[in-house]
Amino acid sequence: xxxxxxxxxxxxxxxxxxxxISNSSFAxxxxxxxxxxxxxxxxxDQDYTGPALKGAVARQPNAEWIYKWMKNPAGMIAADPYxxxxxxxxxxxxxxxxxxxxxxxxxxxxxxxxxxxxxxxxGPVGGEQPDGENNSLLFGILTLALAIIAFILLQVNSNxxxxxxxxxGVLRGEPVPFYRNKTYLMTAVFLLFGMGGxxxxxxxxxxxxxxxxxxxQPIYYSHKVHAGINQINCLYCHGGAQDSKQGSIxxxxxxxxxxxAIKEYxxxxxxxxxxxxVNGTAEIQKLYSYTGWNPEKxxxxxxxxxxxxPDGAHPIEWIRIHNLPDHVYFNHSQHIKxxxxxxxxCHGNIQEMPEVYQFSDLSMGWCIxxxxxxxxxxxxxxxxxxxxxxxxxEKFHTDIKNHKLDSVTVEKIGGTECQKCHY
Amino acid sequence: xxxxKRQGVMKKITIIVLIIIGCTxxxxxxxxxxxxxxxxxPDMAYSRAYESYALRDSTKxxxxxxxxxxxxxxxxxxxxxxxxxxxxxxxxxLPNDSVGYAMSASxxxxxxxxxxxxxxxxxxxxxxNCAICHGDKGVGNGPISTGGYVGGVANxxxxxxIAMADGTMFHSIHYGKGVMGSYASQLTKQQRWMIVxxxxxxxxxxxxxxxxxxxxxSAIVKK
Numbered sequence: 174x175x176x177x178x179x180x181x182x183x184x185x186x187x188x189x190x191x192x193x194i195s196n197s198s199f200a201x202x203x204x205x206x207x208x209x210x211x212x213x214x215x216x217x218d219q220d221y222t223g224p225a226l227k228g229a230v231a232r233q234p235n236a237e238w239i240y241k242w243m244k245n246p247a248g249m250i251a252a253d254p255y256x257x258x259x260x261x262x263x264x265x266x267x268x269x270x271x272x273x274x275x276x277x278x279x280x281x282x283x284x285x286x287x288x289x290x291x292x293x294x295x296g297p298v299g300g301e302q303p304d305g306e307n308n309s310l311l312f313g314i315l316t317l318a319l320a321i322i323a324f325i326l327l328q329v330n331s332n333x334x335x336x337x338x339x340x341x342g343v344l345r346g347e348p349v350p351f352y353r354n355k356t357y358l359m360t361a362v363f364l365l366f367g368m369g370g371x372x373x374x375x376x377x378x379x380x381x382x383x384x385x386x387x388x389x390q391p392i393y394y395s396h397k398v399h400a401g402i403n404q405i406n407c408l409y410c411h412g413g414a415q416d417s418k419q420g421s422i423x424x425x426x427x428x429x430x431x432x433x434a435i436k437e438y439x440x441x442x443x444x445x446x447x448x449x450x451v452n453g454t455a456e457i458q459k460l461y462s463y464t465g466w467n468p469e470k471x472x473x474x475x476x477x478x479x480x481x482x483p484d485g486a487h488p489i490e491w492i493r494i495h496n497l498p499d500h501v502y503f504n505h506s507q508h509i510k511x512x513x514x515x516x517x518x519c520h521g522n523i524q525e526m527p528e529v530y531q532f533s534d535l536s537m538g539w540c541i542x543x544x545x546x547x548x549x550x551x552x553x554x555x556x557x558x559x560x561x562x563x564x565x566x567e568k569f570h571t572d573i574k575n576h577k578l579d580s581v582t583v584e585k586i587g588g589t590e591c592q593k594c595h596y
Numbered sequence: 597x598x599x600x601k602r603q604g605v606m607k608k609i610t611i612i613v614l615i616i617i618g619c620t621x622x623x624x625x626x627x628x629x630x631x632x633x634x635x636x637x638p639d640m641a642y643s644r645a646y647e648s649y650a651l652r653d654s655t656k657x658x659x660x661x662x663x664x665x666x667x668x669x670x671x672x673x674x675x676x677x678x679x680x681x682x683x684x685x686x687x688x689x690l691p692n693d694s695v696g697y698a699m700s701a702s703x704x705x706x707x708x709x710x711x712x713x714x715x716x717x718x719x720x721x722x723x724x725n726c727a728i729c730h731g732d733k734g735v736g737n738g739p740i741s742t743g744g745y746v747g748g749v750a751n752x753x754x755x756x757x758i759a760m761a762d763g764t765m766f767h768s769i770h771y772g773k774g775v776m777g778s779y780a781s782q783l784t785k786q787q788r789w790m791i792v793x794x795x796x797x798x799x800x801x802x803x804x805x806x807x808x809x810x811x812x813x814s815a816i817v818k819k
Contacts, residue, residue, distance in 0.1 A: 209735065214748045222747035269756050352609065365616065372619075381635040388630055404739045406724040412782050419648050430777035434746040491649075496632070499643040530629065 203285030206278055210271060217289035223268060224259070226286035243271045243279055378536075381498075387530035388492040392463075393456045395443055401524035402440065407516045414505040414516070421505075422491055425464045432460055436468050443527060463489050494531050495520075501537075502594050511560065512583075513550060518543070544588040551581045685785040692771040703763030707789045718794040721787055725779060734798035746775055758799050765792045 207217070207226075214222040233239050234255045242249050242256060246268040249256035260267065274282075328351075338345055351357050399405050408414060410428075413421025438453020445451060461467075465474040465483030473483035497503050508514045516523060521532025533539055552563040554570060564570075566586065572578035587593060635641045646652065657671045664670040675681070685706060690696035710718065723732055731737040734752035741749040750757060757765075769788045772778040779788065 208737075209751065210754070269750075269754065271754075273755050353605075369616075369619075379633065381633075381637075381641055383632040385629050386632050388632070403728075403743060403745075405728050408724045409728065409782070412724075422649060424781060426777065426781055430772075430779075431740060431746060433777060434775040490651075493649075496641065498641045499645070500640060 202278075203281035203283075206274070207282045207285050210274065211282060214268070215286075217286040218291055224262075226283065227289060228287070230283050230287065239283070240276055240279060242268075243274060245270055245272075379534075382534040382536055383494075383496070383531055384534040385530050386494055387528055388494060390492055390528070391489055392459050393443070393451050393453075393528070395451075395527045396523045396529055397525055397527045398438075398440060398443070398453075407523070411516075415510050416506055418504045418506065420495075425460065425486075425489065428460055429464055429466065432457060433466070433471070445527075460489075463487060494529060495535065497535060500595055502596065511550075512547070514547070540594070541589055544583040547583050548580045549583055549586060685789070688766070688770055688785065690767060696771075697764065697767055700763040700767035701761035703761075703766065705762040705766070705789050705792060707786075707793050710790065710793055714790065715794070715797075718787070718790040721783065722791055722794050725782055726791065729776070734795060748775055752795050753799050757795075762789075762792050762796075765795065 207215075211226065215224070215226050217225065218227050219225050229239065238253075238255065241253075246256070247270070250260045250267065251257075399410075400407060410423040411421050412423075413419050436454070436457060438457060440453065443451040443453060458468075463486065465486030466472075467474055474485055476483055478484070508519075509516070519533050520529075523529060549563060550560045551566075551569070551573075552559040552561055554564065563581070563586070566581070569578060569581050569585065573581075582588070652671070656667060656669055658664065658668045659670075659672045661670055661672075680686070688703075690700055690703070726734075727738050729736070729738045729740045729746060729749045730752055731741070736749040736751035738749070740746050766788055768776065769779050769783070769791065771780075783791065
């Protein structure tokens with residue numbers, strides 16, 4: 174490549190670059206301003222908390238109206254008839270004043286809204302990947318098939334032997350039928366004993382541990398929709414888990430923080446495991462009946478009994494899934510706040526469960542195992558990080574200093590002592 | 597004779613096979629995930645004492661102190677009127693109406709400064725309780741807001757909120773405002789004041805010229 178063409182290429186490239194930059198910055202201006210200032214209440218093409226901005230310029234009574242409105246909406250409502258009409262339509266919400274926006278910026282926003290074309294909804298990309306197939310069934314079928322083949326081969330073998338015996342004139346006495354053949358019987362007995370023992374022991378260990386317990390709750394509350402898709406933190410609703418012994422079930426006012434505004438379910442269709450469909454909107458209606466909320470009037474029912482509870486409101490009787498016997502002490506805050514454990518360590522991937530089930534068996538062996546493996550947030554004397562409580566463990570500090578120990582597990586600080594949990 | 601004996605053996609085998617099939621069906625059919633399953637000792641597994649959230653027997657327990665006596669046990673899980681928990685801030689007494697809202701501006705934030713650890717803790721609380729709507733930067737782009745579920749989420753970095761008094765902000769968190777519910781049950785008074793203080797750190801400095809706030813937020817959105 175000679176110098177000249179190199180120069181031309183560079184020139185063209187820089188032109189293109191400049192072009193892209195200038196174009197995007199001009200086009201983005203209205204959009205960015207809209208997203209930063211307006212999008213929480215307005216949509217370009219649909220009515221939302223406030224009216225759709227598309228055509229706002231055409232609707233306004235005079236060209237200067239919108240600038241005045243942006244400066245002082247409350248004052249306009251009192252003085253201007255068009256503003257008064259707007260307020261009557263959208264009350265009780267009054268628009269926030271945006272005095273800081275310049276005229277050009279307002280124009281850019283309105284231009285963006287007028288030119289806005291709704292993006293075409295994308296269809297689902299590809300089919301959903303099937304869950305990891307259950308291999309145990311496949312292996313079971315294979316084993317059974319192999320066993321049948323082995324049995325047939327053995328029978329063929331004995332028949333062939335009988336034939337050759339007859340041919341050679343060897344007398345072996347009457348053949349024993351397979352159900353009286355001692356080898357077969359012994360094999361069967363061993364197999365049965367093994368299988369029976371395995372099943373019995375498993376069932377006995379499962380007694381009192383309700384792993385996989387998935388009761389039907391009074392409201393089909395999907396943790397997948399709330400904690401998974403909509404990314405609500407576990408501690409938003411179960412805030413007691415960081416402050417108290419209990420994981421704490423949220424009271425309905427916490428539900429109403431969002432569900433005062435969210436009246437219907439518009440997400441992906443929820444399907445139960447048996448294939449029946451869940452009507453999300455009907456489930457939200459159930460919540461309203463429990464809280465005594467009137468979604469039409471947007472207020473709670475009147476409290477005629479004067480007991481502080483709206484009429485018709487009653488507690489949701491959730492069914493308890495995780496139960497520890499009375500002789501075990503378990504404290505949520507100790508594990509979450511001090512131990513810095515994730516909820517998922519014990520409860521599994523709750524954010525992917527449409528209906529919650531018990532993920533862990535909550536057995537003592539399971540507790541102890543975690544206490545042996547988990548490291549505590551040990552205090553580091555050099556940079557004073559970690560939990561300062563552990564500064565009193567002198568021996569471990571010297572051990573760490575002498576490189577005898579690299580970390581301290583819960584077991585080391587007495588986490589497997591009986592009376593830690595049983596007292 | 598032999599035939600009879602053989603018949604007997606066959607009978608035994610049939611019985612054994614039937615028992616095995618019966619046991620297997622019993623094992624399989626009992627394993628319903630809608631039931632909690634069997635337990636050795638119900639009186640050890642299920643508490644005799646009243647556990648949290650358990651329904652209280654209204655024939656034995658009363659929340660009305662005047663009914664105390666006889667078989668009735670007085671139990672009220674509310675704190676005694678006019679008492680405060682040690683270290684607790686004084687109760688917020690302004691009423692939830694326009695008068696209270698207007699008066700709230702004069703309420704001072706009892707927290708003047710926060711240490712690094714307190715700041716980190718407040719950020720954690722903000723991200724749990726507020727960021728689902730207001731976004732972790734406070735510009736109103738949390739998942740619930742951008743998902744289009746709740747409209748009218750405040751962009752806390754706007755001049756209107758920079759100018760808002762700490763007390764008014766606290767008032768709104770305490771009682772709720774517009775579509776926002778009350779957070780008094782989720783955050784203590786101390787935590788609510790700390791969050792007000794934290795919101796101030798998210799806001800651009802108030803003394804800059806107007807319009808800067810909008811530019812700052814648009815920069816965040818563009819990212």
